[in-house]
Structures are given as structure tokens and as C-alpha cells.
Amino acid sequence: MINIEKHWYDVVVIGAGGAGLRAAIEARLAGKKVAIISKSLFGKAHTVMAEGGAAAAMGNVNPNDNWMVHFRDTMRGGKFLNNYRMAELHAKEAPERIWELETYGALFDRTKDGKISQRNFGGHEYPRLAHVGDRTGLELIRTLQQKIVSLQQEDKAQHGAYDARLRVFAECTITELLLDETGGQKRIAGAFGYHRESGEFVLFEAPAVVLATGGVGRSYKVTSNSWEYTGDGHALALRAGAKLINMEFLQFHPTGMVWPPSVRGILVTESVRGDGGILKNSEGKRFMFEYVPDVFRKQYAETPEEADRWYTDPDNNRRPPELLPRDEVARAINSEVKAGRGTKAGGVYLDIASRRPAAEILKKLPSMYHQFKELADVDITAQPMEVGPTCHYVMGGVEVDPDTASAGVLGLYAAGEVSGGMHGSNRLGGNSLSDLLVFGKRAGEYAASYTDTLAKRPKVNDKQVAVAVEEALTPLARDGGENPYTLQSDLQDVMGDLVGIIRRKGELQESLSRLSELRERIRKVGATGGRRYNPGWHLALDLRNMLVVSECTAKAALEREESRGGHTREDFPKMDSKWRQVNLVCALTPTGEVDLTHQPIPTMTPDLLALFDKSELAKYMTDKELS
Amino acid sequence: MTVRQFKVWRGDAAGGQLNDYKVEVNEGEVVLDVIHRLQATQEPDLACRWNCKAGKCGSCSMEINGMPRLGCMTRMSTFEEDETITVTPLRTFPVIRDLVTDVSFNYQKAQEMPAFAPPADVAPGEYRMQQIDVERSQEFRKCIECFLCQNTCHVVRDHDENKPAFSGPRLFIRAAELDMHPLDARHDRKEIAQQSQGLGYCNITKCCTEVCPEHIKITDNAIIPMKERVVDRRYDPLVVFGRKILRRDQLAATAPAGPTVHAGPVTVADGQAPVDFGRELTPPQPAEVNPSGHVNLNEMLSDRAAAASPFGDDITFPVNPNSLNYYHPER
Numbered sequence: 031m032i033n034i035e036k037h038w039y040d041v042v043v044i045g046a047g048g049a050g051l052r053a054a055i056e057a058r059l060a061g062k063k064v065a066i067i068s069k070s071l072f073g074k075a076h077t078v079m080a081e082g083g084a085a086a087a088m089g090n091v092n093p094n095d096n097w098m099v100h101f102r103d104t105m106r107g108g109k110f111l112n113n114y115r116m117a118e119l120h121a122k123e124a125p126e127r128i129w130e131l132e133t134y135g136a137l138f139d140r141t142k143d144g145k146i147s148q149r150n151f152g153g154h155e156y157p158r159l160a161h162v163g164d165r166t167g168l169e170l171i172r173t174l175q176q177k178i179v180s181l182q183q184e185d186k187a188q189h190g191a192y193d194a195r196l197r198v199f200a201e202c203t204i205t206e207l208l209l210d211e212t213g214g215q216k217r218i219a220g221a222f223g224y225h226r227e228s229g230e231f232v233l234f235e236a237p238a239v240v241l242a243t244g245g246v247g248r249s250y251k252v253t254s255n256s257w258e259y260t261g262d263g264h265a266l267a268l269r270a271g272a273k274l275i276n277m278e279f280l281q282f283h284p285t286g287m288v289w290p291p292s293v294r295g296i297l298v299t300e301s302v303r304g305d306g307g308i309l310k311n312s313e314g315k316r317f318m319f320e321y322v323p324d325v326f327r328k329q330y331a332e333t334p335e336e337a338d339r340w341y342t343d344p345d346n347n348r349r350p351p352e353l354l355p356r357d358e359v360a361r362a363i364n365s366e367v368k369a370g371r372g373t374k375a376g377g378v379y380l381d382i383a384s385r386r387p388a389a390e391i392l393k394k395l396p397s398m399y400h401q402f403k404e405l406a407d408v409d410i411t412a413q414p415m416e417v418g419p420t421c422h423y424v425m426g427g428v429e430v431d432p433d434t435a436s437a438g439v440l441g442l443y444a445a446g447e448v449s450g451g452m453h454g455s456n457r458l459g460g461n462s463l464s465d466l467l468v469f470g471k472r473a474g475e476y477a478a479s480y481t482d483t484l485a486k487r488p489k490v491n492d493k494q495v496a497v498a499v500e501e502a503l504t505p506l507a508r509d510g511g512e513n514p515y516t517l518q519s520d521l522q523d524v525m526g527d528l529v530g531i532i533r534r535k536g537e538l539q540e541s542l543s544r545l546s547e548l549r550e551r552i553r554k555v556g557a558t559g560g561r562r563y564n565p566g567w568h569l570a571l572d573l574r575n576m577l578v579v580s581e582c583t584a585k586a587a588l589e590r591e592e593s594r595g596g597h598t599r600e601d602f603p604k605m606d607s608k609w610r611q612v613n614l615v616c617a618l619t620p621t622g623e624v625d626l627t628h629q630p631i632p633t634m635t636p637d638l639l640a641l642f643d644k645s646e647l648a649k650y651m652t653d654k655e656l657s
Numbered sequence: 658m659t660v661r662q663f664k665v666w667r668g669d670a671a672g673g674q675l676n677d678y679k680v681e682v683n684e685g686e687v688v689l690d691v692i693h694r695l696q697a698t699q700e701p702d703l704a705c706r707w708n709c710k711a712g713k714c715g716s717c718s719m720e721i722n723g724m725p726r727l728g729c730m731t732r733m734s735t736f737e738e739d740e741t742i743t744v745t746p747l748r749t750f751p752v753i754r755d756l757v758t759d760v761s762f763n764y765q766k767a768q769e770m771p772a773f774a775p776p777a778d779v780a781p782g783e784y785r786m787q788q789i790d791v792e793r794s795q796e797f798r799k800c801i802e803c804f805l806c807q808n809t810c811h812v813v814r815d816h817d818e819n820k821p822a823f824s825g826p827r828l829f830i831r832a833a834e835l836d837m838h839p840l841d842a843r844h845d846r847k848e849i850a851q852q853s854q855g856l857g858y859c860n861i862t863k864c865c866t867e868v869c870p871e872h873i874k875i876t877d878n879a880i881i882p883m884k885e886r887v888v889d890r891r892y893d894p895l896v897v898f899g900r901k902i903l904r905r906d907q908l909a910a911t912a913p914a915g916p917t918v919h920a921g922p923v924t925v926a927d928g929q930a931p932v933d934f935g936r937e938l939t940p941p942q943p944a945e946v947n948p949s950g951h952v953n954l955n956e957m958l959s960d961r962a963a964a965a966s967p968f969g970d971d972i973t974f975p976v977n978p979n980s981l982n983y984y985h986p987e988r
């Protein structure tokens with residue numbers, strides 16, 4: 031008989047990144063019994079990798095900043111496809127969430143008058159990113175981790191055990207959400223998974239689940255994302271009956287290292303550009319001036335001289351074009367490389383060495399200096415870096431209610447990168463870390479209060495559990511199944527080559543047929559070895575999630591016949607106001623196929639619309655909407 | 658591309674061995690790349706932790722040619738062309754499988770350490786600190802929790818018996834960080850470090866500093882200042898007086914007596930002392946219970962009279978003094 035470890039919680043949070051930890055803290059503060067589940071060790075989630083900072087309009091550096099300006103920047107960055115209400119809540123609540131971190135023990139860099147320092151970042155009008163050197167994500171996750179420990183200490187004092195009310199299940203992967211469908215309504219009843227260490231199965235019975243599983247980048251070969259990013263949360267939500275929106279929008283970070291191989295995919299933070307770094311092609315030309323789109327013409331410098339003055343006198347000069355939003359920079363680099371002006375490894379040069387004294391670079395970018403020096407023997411104070419577009423972030427995700435983070439299935443909530451809508455077609459740098467905090471808190475809060483409304487706890491259906499067990503064990507039982515690593519690599523090739531940064535109709539069509547071949551092959555994946563800490567088996571189980579999420583991306587990318595933010599179609603290079611009114615929504619049919627539909631996007635309220643210039647709105651909206 | 662010789666430890670808690678592998682290595686790769694190639698081409702179930710492959714998460718700790726390192730930060734070009742590279746799991750922690758060890762010790766120690774205490778009268782958003790004051794703590798907050806320092810420290814490496822009393826360098830820098838935090842409301846961090854974290858065991862060998870991939874000056878900037886000031890406080894009559902008027906709950910909350918007499922376990926050569934007081938304590942054994950969960954008090958059911966001995970039922974008297982670690986104070 032199969033042994034299944036059982037646990038009983040009020041709220042189960044899947045994911046121990048910024049969003050998951052913040053949600054867990056909130057649910058615990060609401061008095062609930064909470065489990066935090068994570069595929070890796072506690073404190074190692076992807077959030078540790080964020081470098082640049084967390085955007086919040088605190089106005090510490092430039093007092094002109096406020097939530098309205100932040101809201102405007104976010105909407106512009108997302109090309110007005112954002113869920114306006116999420117963007118509004120985010121801009122309004124981010125400062126509180128950051129200040130709160132200080133009460134948990136965070137130590138941000140300071141301004142002269144002792145407040146939290148804020149730095150410039152692409153797409154933000156004022157210096158807005160709270161940061162700690164270039165390891166802001168680490169600070170964020172460590173702070174939340176330590177806050178959790180402090181709550182556990184309170185629980186120990188009160189109830190006698192650290193994990194009386196808040197327990198971390200590290201190295202535990204959830205493979206299925208369990209639903210109670212009695213009475214004709216789907217409600218979350220729990221989650222099923224396995225301990226990576228032992229391979230033993232585990233069942234969490236809980237009326238509320240918060241998804242905070244991060245992104246999908248592992249479907250691409252050149253990516254900044256780790257093995258965890260296999261789109262588990264996206265796929266779990268789909269299978270539970272929730273919907274994904276905006277899956278065509280993937281952010282390719284413009285400046286990931288392309289050479290040497292030991293650092294391929296590692297990002298060079300935007301602050302290198304914010305602090306004076308410039309982009310040059312193999313001919314040594316600073317090319318960004320040629321790629322300023324009309325919508326941004328007014329805010330960006332036209333000459334290198336003006337751009338260089340901006341660093342010291344931002345009020346009287348326009349900003350350098352290197353600080354354009356990410357997609358513009360990525361596209362510019364891509365064009366240069368395609369035109370034959372790239373480096374051998376297919377990138378361009380990012381040069382800060384020749385523009386700032388070594389000591390200043392060391393002070394401003396210490397961990398980056400140290401990382402490249404040690405990993406690749408590249409000295410960023412002495413030589414330019416070789417950079418190019420890298421798959422980095424998925425804007426699309428689970429469709430949620432803006433205020434409650436509810437995912438449309440009773441008891442299911444989503445926050446962080448796994449949720450969609452907040453960033454529209456493109457995320458501004460730094461908006462993710464604040465997004466995690468703002469919506470992580472909301473998800474925890476509303477998940478907790480949902481459990482209060484229940485007269486009766488939903489019941490786990492034993493049949494579903496049996497199916498989940500069976501599903502998890504088949505790759506191990508299959509003799510001569512296909513190697514999961516080969517399958518993953520083939521999937522990455524399809525996505526990288528055919529659904530990459532610049533997309534075409536023919537290629538997208540081809541990708542769909544290649545993906546359906548892969549779907550068949552993945553059904554026959556096999557894993558050798560036993561159940562104890564077996565990465566081959568783990569990957570075999572992740573593959574089906576990666577596949578379904580890739581299918582959503584490819585389908586939506588084929589459908590959207592325009593270019594906007596993180597979606598660039600070579601055959602439809604312009605932004606089209608008609609497409610701005612549409613979200614592409616993916617759901618699963620009963621047989622497990624991806625079903626794509628159009629859905630109108632919510633109309634912004636008049637008071638928020640009034641924050642924009644009419645002439646600016648004209649670039650995004652149809653005449654009918656404007657009148 | 659070249660083909661290189663690797664020895665990788667494979668096995669689990671029950672035991673294991675070094676296996677030989679020939680693996681392709683490309684220019685510019687790191688050890689973790691090679692481990693991944695091994696997984697993809699030869700050993701799909703080779704267990705190894707990693708996340709960021711960028712030296713930021715501290716997951717890929719392993720011992721490479723005996724040195725505690727991050728796999729993703731060890732460039733292949735640092736080895737000779739014909740050198741065999743030996744990769745083994747961290748030695749201080751119990752092996753789970755292959756290169757993966759059970760590092761829960763570190764999380765447990767972190768749990769036992771009193772958390773940041775926010776100042777009572779400062780509202781969120783009103784925290785004011787100078788950069789120069791936060792920088793000292795920020796150095797320690799760079800820690801990526803790779804636990805290489807913990808793995809290296811001789812106090813616990815091969816000395817499981819010291820683990821209960823010793824938190825290790827990772828937690829000493831956490832103590833120092835809080836001690837130097839401009840707004841932390843607790844002022845007994847050093848005492849806690851001394852009394853319940855086992856700071857006294859550290860004899861400043863600096864091995865931890867040497868292996869720290871974040872180049873945190875663990876000994877110079879955290880341990881030594883903490884030790885010095887503990888000494889200051891102990892012998893400064895004013896401070897001693899000041900401490901007396903603190904309420905008990907203002908002092909260390911969890912303060913079991915630390916090793917105040919000897920720094921570390923003392924083992925006396927056989928025959929030199931009547932007892933061996935460095936010996937590990939026999940854990941108290943639970944009494945035998947019957948199926949209903951109760952102790953058999955009835956002589957008819959139990960194999961001996963009265964309740965079971967709290968010292969364990971397998972002890973015969975008189976006890977051989979050499980097996981005790983009790984030292985009579987008057988002898």
C-alpha cells in the first residue's frame with residue numbers, strides 16, 4: 031500500500047518566494063494555521079536573485095513622486111493593457127509594504143537624511159527603487175524568512191512548538207490541487223505532492239490554497255530562471271479550473287550575459303545603465319539613440335551630450351535612451367545583432383568600465399563585480415560586458431480578482447509572478463518585488479477570511495488522490511521511457527527558436543505542431559532510479575506543466591496580431607488600439623486541451639483616466655474610447 | 658571541448674562510494690555545469706541541489722577536491738587539464754543522497770535565536786538610520802546561507818556531539834548583525850551568543866572566513882568584536898551592576914548555561930582521570946509502555962518491580978565510573 035503523510039491546515043501557501051512568504055505571514059497574523067510549501071530549501075526561492083530593487087513611490091529622493099506618478103508609469107510600461115485596478119492598488123500600497131519590512135528588520139540603503147534610499151530604473155519617472163546594493167531580493171526574502179521565524183518563536187512561547195501554527199515544508203513539490211465538487215460547485219479541498227528528499231507522498235487538507243509559485247522561464251534555453259520555474263502554479267490553476275491571461279507576454283531581459291558560458295543567462299541589472307553604462311555594437315557605436323519610439327520621444331535625450339548631463343542634472347535634461355523600457359532595449363539589441371553588428375556570441379557590448387571610475391563601480395555594484403570576477407574572470411571595472419536578450423519574466427498568469435487575489439475557483443488565490451494582469455504587456459523593473467508584497471499580503475488576508483465564511487470544511491476526494499499517486503508513479507514504473515532531460519531540451523529548442531523574442535506567424539504555427547508532438551512524447555517519459563531525491567523523476571513530473579504553459583504562450587502569441595510590450599510580431603510590427611481592448615484567456619477543456627478565448631479588458635475609471643494627457647491616451651486608445 | 662576525469666560520491670545515509678566518470682567540459686564552464694551534464698547524459702538520478710547558478714542562493718554547496726565550495730562558482734579553468742576532480746557532499750551534515758545533505762541543523766539554530774526586536778515607539782515609515790551605521794550589519798546580511806562556514810568549522814565538523822551547544826559562524830554573524838543594528842530594541846545579543854549559542858567554543862581559527870563565498874569577514878568583523886565586548890561587559894563593574902537591575906526577562910530568554918569552564922569538550926586520556934567527562938551523555942531512556950500507552954506498574958505484568966528506571970533498564974549496578982561523565986566536584 032502507498033503511504034501518504036497527511037496534514038491539516040487552514041491555508042496552504044505553495045511557494046516560499048516573496049509573495050508566498052508575505053501571504054503566509056498575513057494568514058498567520060489573521061490567526062490561521064498555515065503551511066508554506068517550497069520546492070527548494072527555505073530562503074532559496076527565486077526572489078533571492080532579484081537585484082535592482084523594489085519600486086514604491088515613497089518620494090524619499092524626489093518629493094514630487096507619489097502613487098499617481100507610479101500608477102502612470104506602470105500603465106505606460108504595460109502599454110495600457112494592465113488591469114488598472116491592480117496597478118492602482120499596487121502603486122498606493124507599495125510604500126506601506128516596504129516600510130513594514132523595516133519593522134521586520136530589513137536594512138535598506140539610506141539617503142543622507144536617514145530615509146530609505148531610492149534609485150533610478152528604466153521606465154520610472156523618478157528614483158523609486160528601494161534597494162540594498164544589488165542584492166535587494168536577498169534582503170527581501172531573508173527579512174520575510176526571519177519574520178516567519180519570529181512568529182514561530184511567538185507560537186513556541188504560546189503553544190509550546192515552533193511550528194504550532196506556521197510550518198515550512200521545504201523541498202516538497204505539489205503536483206495536484208484537490209477539489210471538492212459536491213453540490214455542483216468546485217471548491218479547493220487540499221493539495222497533493224511529494225517530499226523531494228524521500229519521495230514520499232504528502233497530502234494537505236485545506237480549504238484555501240495560495241499559489242505563489244513564480245514563473246515559467248525554464249521553457250527557454252537562455253534564461254535567468256532556475257529549475258524551479260516550470261510553470262507549476264500556472265498549470266495547477268488551469269487543471270483546477272482557473273484561467274490564465276496574457277500568456278503571450280514574456281519579458282526578455284535585454285541585458286543577460288551571453289558570453290562566457292559559465293555566466294550565460296545571468297542578468298546585468300538595469301542599474302548598470304541607470305548608473306551610466308551604455309550599449310555599443312561591435313563597431314563601437316552607441317546605438318540606442320536610433321531606437322527611441324515616438325511615444326517616448328519627449329522624455330529621452332537626442333544627443334549623447336544631453337544624455338550624459340542627465341546623470342547629474344536630471345531636472346533640466348532628458349534621460350539617456352539606454353533607460354528605455356526593457357522591451358525597447360531588447361528589441362534594439364536584437365535588431366543590431368540581426369543586422370550583423372553584434373558580437374561573435376550574438377550580443378552587444380555594455381560598457382560602464384570606460385565611463386565611471388573603478389572605485390565608483392565597485393561601490394555601486396559590488397556583488398555584480400564579484401560575481402563576474404569569480405564566475406567568469408570578467409572585470410566589469412576594466413572591460414565591457416557581452417550582453418543579449420534573456421528570458422526573464424512572465425507577465426501572463428492566473429487571472430485574479432484585483433482586490434482579493436482570488437483566482438475564480440472557491441478557495442484558490444494567486445499572487446506574485448504566477449498571477450497575471452498587474453503588469454499588462456510589460457513589467458517595469460522593480461515592480462515585481464513590490465507586487466509580491468502588495469498582492470501577497472492581500473492573498474493571505476483574503477484566503478484567511480474565506481476560511482471563516484465556511485460552514486463546513488471541504489472534503490478531499492480519495493479518488494482524486496489515487497489518480498494523483500498513479501500519475502506521479504508512472505514515469506518510474508515505465509521501462510524504456512524517454513529521457514526527461516532530452517525532452518526538456520527539445521521543448522526549450524521549440525520555444526527558443528519559434529516562440530522567442532521576435533515572432534512570426536509561420537513559426538508560431540510550426541511551434542504548435544511541434545508542441546503537440548512533444549505532448550505525446552511527454553506522455554511516455556520515463557525515469558530511472560528510486561524515489562529518494564531523484565532529479566530525473568522530478569523533471570519528468572514537471573514536464574507536463576512546462577508543456578501546457580508553453581502551449582498557452584504559443585497559442586496566444588499566434589492569436590495576437592500586433593506588437594506590444596513583451597510580444598513582438600515581425601509580421602505585425604505596430605501596436606493596434608483594437609487589440610488593447612482584448613485579453614487572451616486560456617482555459618483547459620475537459621480533455622486537457624488548451625482553449626483560447628477573447629475577453630474585454632476592464633475600462634479604467636474616469637478619475638484614473640484623468641491622470642493622463644489626452645494626447646498620450648490617443649496613442650493607445652481607439653477614437654471611440656476617447657470620446 | 659575536452660574530456661575530463663571526475664570522481665563523484667554516490668550513495669546515501671547507509672553508505673556510498675566514489676564513482677569514476679569521464680565528462681565533456683567546454684570552455685568557460687563551472688563544476689555545476691559538469692554535474693548537470695552528468696545528469697543529462699549518464700546519471701539522471703544524481704542528486705544535487707542548485708537554484709540560481711549565479712552564486713546568489715547558496716544551494717549548490719559541495720566539497721570539491723576536499724574544499725568546501727559553491728559548485729556554480731568554481732570555474733573548471735582553475736584546475737589542471739589532467740587533474741581528476743573529486744566531488745563529495747558536505748561532511749558536517751548527514752547525507753541524504755549523493756551530493757545532497759540534511760542541513761536542517763542550521764535552520765533549527767536560526768529558529769532558536771531571538772529575532773529582531775522592533776523599537777516600540779517608532780512607527781513604520783519613521784525609521785531613520787545613517788548609511789554608515791547600517792553598513793556594518795549589511796555586511797552580514799549579504800550571507801546567502803550556503804552553510805559552507807558551518808561545514809568547515811572544526812567545532813562541529815566530525816563532532817556531532819558539539820552540535821546541540823554550538824550555533825556556528827552563520828549564526829554568530831546573525832547575532833553580530835542584530836547587535837549592530839541601529840534600531841534593534843534588545844541589548845543582550847552578546848550575552849545570548851555567549852550563553853546559548855556557544856560562542857565560547859570558537860577559538861578563532863578563521864577557517865569560516867576563508868570559505869565564505871560572500872567574503873564576509875566572519876571572524877574579524879563579527880566573532881572577535883562579539884567576544885571582546887562580552888569580556889568587557891563581564892568585567893566592567895558598572896555593567897555588572899547595570900545587569901543586576903535588569904529584570905530577568907530582559908536578559909537572555911533562553912539561556913541554558915554555556916561552557917563557562919572549558920572551551921569545548923575535554924577528553925582526558927584513559928587512566929588519567931577516574932571518569933571521562935567529555936563523553937557523550939547517555940540519553941535518558943523512556944520507560945517501557947504497554948499497548949494502552951501506560952507504564953506497567955503491576956508487578957504481575959512487568960518483568961521487574963515498581964516503575965521502570967529513568968536511567969534505562971539496561972544498567973547494572975554498581976556502574977563502572979569510567980563510563981560516566983559526571984565529575985564529583987569535591988574529588
Ligand SMILES: Cc1cc2nc3c(=O)[nH]c(=O)nc-3n(C[C@H](O)[C@H](O)[C@H](O)COP(=O)(O)OP(=O)(O)OC[C@H]3O[C@@H](n4cnc5c(N)ncnc54)[C@H](O)[C@@H]3O)c2cc1C
Pocket residue numbers: 044045046047048049050067068069070075076077078079080081082083084085166167202203204205223242243244245254255258262263297422423445446447448459460461462463464466
Ligand atoms: C535574475 C533576476 C533578477 C530580478 N530582478 C528583479 C528586480 O530587481 N526587481 C524586481 O522587482 N523583480 C526582479 N525580478 C523578478 C522577481 O524576482 C520575481 O518575479 C519574483 O521574485 C517572483 O517571486 P514569487 O514570490 O512570485 O516567486 P518565487 O520567489 O520564484 O518563488 C516561487 C516559489 O514557489 C515554489 N514552487 C514552485 N512550484 C512549486 C510546486 N509545484 N510545489 C511547491 N512549491 C513550488 C518554489 O520552490 C519557490 O519557493 C528578477 C528576477 C530574476 C530571475
Ligand code: SF4
Pocket residue numbers: 809810811812825826858859860861862863864865866876880
Ligand atoms: S573562527 Fe570560530 S567559528 Fe570560525 S571556523 Fe574557527 S572556530 Fe569555527
Ligand code: SF4
Pocket residue numbers: 715799800801802803804805806807826827830865868869870871872873875
Ligand atoms: S556566512 Fe558566508 S559561508 Fe557562512 S553561510 Fe553565509 S555566505 Fe555561506
Ligand code: FES
Pocket residue numbers: 706707708709710711712713714715716717718727728729730
Ligand atoms: S546555484 Fe545558487 S549559489 Fe550555486
